[in-house]
Amino acid sequence: MSQIHVSQTHLSEELRLLHEFGYSDLDMPYQSVGVHSNKDIREPDTHADMRILDVIAVCLTTGHPGDVVAAAFDKRERITLILAKNGDVLPADYTVTTTFLYALTTARGWIDLLPFLVRHGKENMDKRIRNLHQSISDLYDDLRSAAAQYSFETMEEEFPHSERYRKALYPDQRVTIDVMLDGLIRTCRDASIFEMHEDQTSFLQYVQLFGAADALQNSRFLLQLTSDRNLLNLERRERAERLKRRLGKICQYARIEQLIKMVKRLPNIPFRWVEDNLIGTGEGTFEIGVDSMDAVSRGLQGELSSQDIDAINERFPRLARNWDQRRFINPRIHAELRIILHLSPTLLSGSPTVFLSAHAVQRPIGCSKRSCLCCVLWIDAFNSGTRMLWMTSGSHGKPYDNWALPGAAGEMKGVRAWRRFDEHVIMGVYTRLTDTLAWVRKLAAKRISDEHASSGSDSDGSEGAEDDRIGKIWAGDHVAGLPVPMN
Numbered sequence: 001m002s003q004i005h006v007s008q009t010h011l012s013e014e015l016r017l018l019h020e021f022g023y024s025d026l027d028m029p030y031q032s033v034g035v036h037s038n039k040d041i042r043e044p045d046t047h048a049d050m051r052i053l054d055v056i057a058v059c060l061t062t063g064h065p066g067d068v069v070a071a072a073f074d075k076r077e078r079i080t081l082i083l084a085k086n087g088d089v090l091p092a093d094y095t096v097t098t099t100f101l102y103a104l105t106t107a108r109g110w111i112d113l114l115p116f117l118v119r120h121g122k123e124n125m126d127k128r129i130r131n132l133h134q135s136i137s138d139l140y141d142d143l144r145s146a147a148a149q150y151s152f153e154t155m156e157e158e159f160p161h162s163e164r165y166r167k168a169l170y171p172d173q174r175v176t177i178d179v180m181l182d183g184l185i186r187t188c189r190d191a192s193i194f195e196m197h198e199d200q201t202s203f204l205q206y207v208q209l210f211g212a213a214d215a216l217q218n219s220r221f222l223l224q225l226t227s228d229r230n231l232l233n234l235e236r237r238e239r240a241e242r243l244k245r246r247l248g249k250i251c252q253y254a255r256i257e258q259l260i261k262m263v264k265r266l267p268n269i270p271f272r273w274v275e276d277n278l279i280g281t282g283e284g285t286f287e288i289g290v291d292s293m294d295a296v297s298r299g300l301q302g303e304l305s306s307q308d309i310d311a312i313n314e315r316f317p318r319l320a321r322n323w324d325q326r327r328f329i330n331p332r333i334h335a336e337l338r339i340i341l342h343l344s345p346t347l348l349s350g351s352p353t354v355f356l357s358a359h360a361v362q363r364p365i366g367c368s369k370r371s372c373l374c375c376v377l378w379i380d381a382f383n384s385g386t387r388m389l390w391m392t393s394g395s396h397g398k399p400y401d402n403w404a405l406p407g408a409a410g411e412m413k414g415v416r417a418w419r420r421f422d423e424h425v426i427m428g429v430y431t432r433l434t435d436t437l438a439w440v441r442k443l444a445a446k447r448i449s450d451e452h453a454s455s456g457s458d459s460d461g462s463e464g465a466e467d468d469r470i471g472k473i474w475a476g477d478h479v480a481g482l483p484v485p486m487n
Contacts, residue, residue, distance in 0.1 A: 004407045008282030011405065011426055012329050013295045014433045015374070016288065018399040020319050021436050025373045025397030030432065034376040034395030036245075042391075046362040049073060050393050052262060053366025055255040056081070059100060059117060060093075061368035063124025066402070070335035070392075071366040074343060081271035084338035089273040096120055097271055104263045108481075109467030110256035114203045115486040117253060118196045124368075125196045125206075128249045132213065133192035135243040136185070142236050143185050143225075150221055152177045162215040168474035169211075181221055187212035188247070198485040207473045207482075210251060217247035257467075274342045278333060280408025285330050288401075292323035299430075299437045312440060331404035334375050336365045340382065340390050341409050348386060349413040362389045370396040373432075374403040374425050381424035382410070385417045399429065 025034045042050060057069040066086055074080040083097065103116050117125060136143070152158055158177050159166070166175065169183070191209045196202045216222060225240035263269065289295050296312065297304050304312075312319065333341070343363075371379070371392045379390055405425070410418040469481035 004280060004282055004405060005284065005286065007422070007426060008284070008331055008405050009286045009288060010298075011282070011403075011429060012286065012331060012401040013288045014299065014429050015399040015401040015403065016323070016329075017292070017295055017299060018373075018429070018433055018436060019401060020292075020316060020322060021440060023373075023397075023399055023432065023436055025376070025395065025432070028397075028432070030428070034371065034373065034397045036370065036396065037394040038391060039393075042364075043362055046364050046391070050364040050366060050391075051255055052258055053364055054368075054393055055252060055259065055366070057083075057366045057368040058124070058252060059113070059121065059256070060097060061121060061124055063121055063127055067368075068335050069368045070339050072339045072343065072364065076346075079266060079269060081269055082274065082339055082343065083271060084274040084335040084342070086332050086335050089275050093273055097273075101263065101269065101271070104256070104259050105267065107256075107260050109260070109469065110254050111203065111207055111467065111469065111481075112483045113253070113256050114206065115198060115483050118198050118202065119486055122196050128246070129192050129194065129196070129209070132188065132209075132243075132246045132250055135239070135246045136189045136192070139236075139239050139243055140185070140189055142239070144182070146225060146236075147178065147181055147185070147221065150181075150224070153220065155180070158220045159215050160218055160220075162218070164471045165211045165215050165474055168471045171475060181219070184212050184216040184219070188216055200482045200484070203482050204473060207470060210254060211470070211474045213247045213250040214254070217244055217251065222247075274338045276338070276342055278338075278341065278406070278409040281333060282331050282405035282407055283333060284404075285328060287328050288323075290327070292319050295323075296437060299433045300441075301434075308441060315440065329401055331402050333404050333406055333409070334372065336367055336371060336375055336392055337378060337406055339365050340379070341406060344382075344386065344388065344390075345412045347388070348415065362391055365390060365392050367392050370394050372403060373397055373399045374429065377425045377428045378406065378421055381421040385420060386412075386415055399432075 026036060027033075039047060053071045053073070056071045060071075060083065061067050061069045068086045070084045072082045074082050083093075085093070100113075100116060100120075103113055107113055155166070155177055156163075159180060166180065169175075170180075188209070191205065191212065194202065194205050196206065222240065222244055226237060226244055228237045228240075293304060293309055293312075372395065375392070376395045376397075379392075382388070383390055405422045407422060408418075410421045412418065473482070
């Protein structure tokens with residue numbers, strides 16, 4: 001077995017343990033720690049491109065397990081859309097992308113893309129609806145209790161950018177703030193119990209859910225709950241933050257409005273999928289060790305006592321079973337790294353002018369899911385070694401054992417320290433594992449986890465409500481230009 005494959009096997013074992021222990025890197029005291037959203041450090045042009053690229057990636061993913069898509073713009077000559085995925089690129093990916101881009105050229109608004117989204121990404125849409133229903137149902141009593149004690153400001157301050165929604169739902173009456181808030185909470189709960197189908201009934205349900213979700217995610221009330229630093233309310237704040245992210249994911253498809261404007265301004269944008277044959281990586285099929293406790297011992301660099309084993313089994317009763325059920329792993333280079341490995345060599349090997357400009361700008365990559373722990377570590381090391389500024393919109397901080405070391409694929413002209421990129425990941429994961437195992441050994445009661453998953457929770461105000469048809473649908477005109485299902 002080659003050295004890269006030995007390193008990959010050990011790394012995947014360590015990542016598996018971190019996963020079983022519920023680890024997330026967010027808010028942890030390490031260098032290169034991930035953040036859920038890096039919106040605050042993006043340049044204005046980077047932020048605009050990031051939002052577009054994120055929604056492109058979300059629209060092109062199916063939502064099937066492991067189907068993660070990344071997108072970037074190659075702006076060296078004519079702007080080109082660069083796409084990558086964790087798995088193999090298939091002919092169907094080109095067909096779907098062509099269909100998507102064509103649908104943008106003929107769309108009046110984002111709701112015209114609903115037929116495409118349901119056909120291609122039904123699983124992703126259904127998951128977002130289910131997750132919202134779960135979050136708001138779990139928090140429902142707390143939301144209503146907090147609302148009863150809440151001090152309201154003016155309607156415009158409480159629900160910014162929601163005037164059209166309010167007028168559509170309450171055209172003949174002056175609705176009070178408390179009634180408006182109660183209605184939004186109820187609607188988001190009661191209207192999120194459906195699955196998407198290729199029919200106008202589903203399209204109508206989604207547009208109605210979007211209206212309430214958009215108004216609630218931008219409300220001053222929810223902002224107050226997510227900003228509450230009272231430690232007594234910590235659990236409620238974390239659940240409110242999760243709710244806000246899931247509301248954002250329902251609304252993210254409305255950003256397709258920006259894509260429609262882009263394709264009208266820049267028609268016939270060419271695209272290509274990254275299909276580079278990467279050599280010397282950690283990709284392949286590997287078998288991890290037979291016994292999970294052996295992996296724990298290696299992490300602690302010492303033998304486990306019988307008391308240690310009993311305590312770990314009691315705290316994580318599924319560890320041994322989960323370990324035994326999936327002993328073979330198939331690591332792949334993640335989509336955002338494929339884009340970096342595809343575009344960076346040309347940027348770094350150009351003329352002196354190109355070389356200098358390669359270091360001067362942020363380079364956004366949109367993803368259908370937030371970047372994982374290892375991607376954040378590798379990108380941080382790559383940027384430090386090349387002085388480039390690649391970035392995704394944020395990270396969920398989770399460890400994935402199917403993350404493959406790029407290895408020799410990171411070797412590029414003018415980059416001497418390419419081996420350090422993988423080493424940075426290996427050392428970063430090892431440090432986190434040893435610290436986590438020390439915590440596990442003490443059997444602290446608090447679990448170090450969260451479930452920040454797909455991209456799209458950044459909010460810059462109300463999304464996609466400019467289409468006149470949406471206001472009519474909210475007002476009860478259920479045939480106001482709804483798209484028809486695809487043939």
